[in-house]
Amino acid sequence: MITPEILHQLATIVGAEYLSTSQEIITENSQDALKQVFPAEAVVFPRTAEEIAGIMRLANEHKFYVTARGGGVGYVGSAVPIRGGIVLATKRMNQILEIRKDDLLAVVEPAVTNYDLQKAVEAQGLFYPPDPSSWKESFIGGNIALNAGGPHCVKYGNTKQFVLGLDFVTPTGEIVQAGGRTPKNATGFNLAGLMIGSEGMLGIITRAILRLIPLPETRKTALAIFASAQDACNCVAGFTEAGILPVALELLDRASINAIEDYEPSGMPRNAGALLIIEVDGLKETVAREAEIMRELCHKHHAIEYREAVTDAEVDGIWEVRRKMSPAVKRTGAVKINHDIVIPRSRIPEMLAFLEGVSQRYGFPIPTFGHAGDGNLHTNVMLPNNDAETKHVGAKAVREIFEKTVSLGGTLSGEHGVGYAKAPFLDVALSAPTIAVMQAIKHALDPNGILNPGKVFEAPFAADEMDFLTSDFPCC
Numbered sequence: 015m016i017t018p019e020i021l022h023q024l025a026t027i028v029g030a031e032y033l034s035t036s037q038e039i040i041t042e043n044s045q046d047a048l049k050q051v052f053p054a055e056a057v058v059f060p061r062t063a064e065e066i067a068g069i070m071r072l073a074n075e076h077k078f079y080v081t082a083r084g085g086g087v088g089y090v091g092s093a094v095p096i097r098g099g100i101v102l103a104t105k106r107m108n109q110i111l112e113i114r115k116d117d118l119l120a121v122v123e124p125a126v127t128n129y130d131l132q133k134a135v136e137a138q139g140l141f142y143p144p145d146p147s148s149w150k151e152s153f154i155g156g157n158i159a160l161n162a163g164g165p166h167c168v169k170y171g172n173t174k175q176f177v178l179g180l181d182f183v184t185p186t187g188e189i190v191q192a193g194g195r196t197p198k199n200a201t202g203f204n205l206a207g208l209m210i211g212s213e214g215m216l217g218i219i220t221r222a223i224l225r226l227i228p229l230p231e232t233r234k235t236a237l238a239i240f241a242s243a244q245d246a247c248n249c250v251a252g253f254t255e256a257g258i259l260p261v262a263l264e265l266l267d268r269a270s271i272n273a274i275e276d277y278e279p280s281g282m283p284r285n286a287g288a289l290l291i292i293e294v295d296g297l298k299e300t301v302a303r304e305a306e307i308m309r310e311l312c313h314k315h316h317a318i319e320y321r322e323a324v325t326d327a328e329v330d331g332i333w334e335v336r337r338k339m340s341p342a343v344k345r346t347g348a349v350k351i352n353h354d355i356v357i358p359r360s361r362i363p364e365m366l367a368f369l370e371g372v373s374q375r376y377g378f379p380i381p382t383f384g385h386a387g388d389g390n391l392h393t394n395v396m397l398p399n400n401d402a403e404t405k406h407v408g409a410k411a412v413r414e415i416f417e418k419t420v421s422l423g424g425t426l427s428g429e430h431g432v433g434y435a436k437a438p439f440l441d442v443a444l445s446a447p448t449i450a451v452m453q454a455i456k457h458a459l460d461p462n463g464i465l466n467p468g469k470v471f472e473a474p475f476a477a478d479e480m481d482f483l484t485s486d487f488p489c490c
């Protein structure tokens with residue numbers, strides 16, 4: 015319970031104008047892309063690590079909950095204050111502090127958007143590859159806390175491959191520096207690594223030192239349609255055999271192709287098994303050669319249609335097919351249960367066949383698309399309506415999908431995290447001793463359970479009690 019005395023002390027720490035109890039501000043800051051609102055009692059907007067440390071010490075003294083917030087566009091409810099308390103919105107901490115071409119690094123505050131960082135480093139001939147589709151809205155702090163990925167991660171790696179160092183405030187209010195400015199660092203435990211993917215439960219990131227790479231000179235983009243998912247996956251495997259790592263290898267399954275054709279017909283064959291969007295990047299000479307191999311591979315694996323972009327407009331046209339997934343999928347049901355399973359990429363054909371079977375058995379469309387290059391598939395179980403019985407059956411279908419995923423050597427989330435949305439299924443992927451180690455770390459850092467309660471280990475709702483009403487929101 016946030017008392018007037020606590021509000022007074024919070025105002026003393028951050029300044030009265032950066033503390034809000036307005037219902038509008040609370041509602042805005044108490045939800046994420048799942049669009050379920052669990053209202054906080056107040057929202058604070060600190061500017062410095064010292065202010066955050068002060069807030070955390072106060073929270074431990076008075077035992078109120080704190081939930082850190084970045085851009086608020088997570089897909090699993092991890093930034094939502096489901097047990098009340100305060101939201102600590104980082105949005106004022108939005109400065110790019112340094113970009114060093116010589117050292118290939120950037121130093122940023124947590125509320126810099128992924129997009130702003132990418133544009134700033136590009137202007138200096140540098141590249142920050144992790145590229146969630148939410149890049150314009152999501153913050154680097156949120157990207158790190160969820161270990162975000164995107165199409166470019168197949169070649170360059172997820173957020174975790176690009177974090178050199180972090181400053182963070184512990185749940186009890188100490189300011190810690192982890193890692194540093196060097197790509198190599200074997201001094202002590204990898205505390206920066208511990209923070210990556212910790213869903214805002216182990217500390218609040220106040221500064222990040224990020225690795226950069228030189229910006230590739232050029233790229234080539236193609237779209238290929240295959241009669242079967244197996245052909246498309248053989249083509250993906252063919253790139254490895256040819257010694258090429260494309261920068262993007264995006265796959266859309268048959269249900270996704272049909273969803274797009276229903277939405278905006280563009281003449282794609284409805285009986286096609288899968289579509290690939292492939293992009294290669296690098297030096298001009300290398301890209302020219304890789305584009306040749308890309309063409310040969312697609313034909314070798316029986317592409318029934320192959321389109322290679324020449325102009326920027328054509329590149330955009332190809333990626334537009336991917337962007338259409340969002341409105342197209344939305345029309346296939348009333349409720350969308352969107353998850354981001356990940357499996358070894360060689361098992362994708364088996365997974366797609368399994369999903370078609372689940373779809374037929376339950377009668378729900380399950381358009382699936384995603385990053386074929388790293389086995390990260392976005393499955394969208396589309397329920398025809400929002401009643402309790404349908405949601406119950408939908409949750410059963412989702413559990414079956416997760417069980418199959420794990421049996422194929424995969425896991426529940428490749429990039430979105432667990433939050434509260436996947437918490438009811440955590441036992442499918444992690445053993446009891448594994449969960450116990452994670453809980454011991456959490457308890458060691460946060461003995462009073464102050465920071466972001468009700469996530470990952472606790473399932474505050476059964477799967478079928480949640481309204482995954484994300485149909486109005488774009489997919490990733």
Ligand SMILES: Cc1cc2nc3c(=O)[nH]c(=O)nc-3n(C[C@H](O)[C@H](O)[C@H](O)COP(=O)(O)OP(=O)(O)OC[C@H]3O[C@@H](n4cnc5c(N)ncnc54)[C@H](O)[C@@H]3O)c2cc1C
Binds near residue numbers: 087152159162
């Ligand atoms: C349209 C759309 C497309 C998407 N595409 C992708 C995609 O391609 N790839 C992908 O990986 N995800 C994608 N997502 C999911 C989401 O945008 C990402 O997970 C993103 O990283 C969330 O960042 P955020 O700043 O919005 O974090 P928030 O939702 O604000 O917070 C997420 C978690 O991070 C914690 N957190 C936030 N800031 C800090 C901090 N400073 N210190 C410690 N913890 C903090 C929060 O407590 C919470 O647990 C997409 C979402 C949408 C809506």
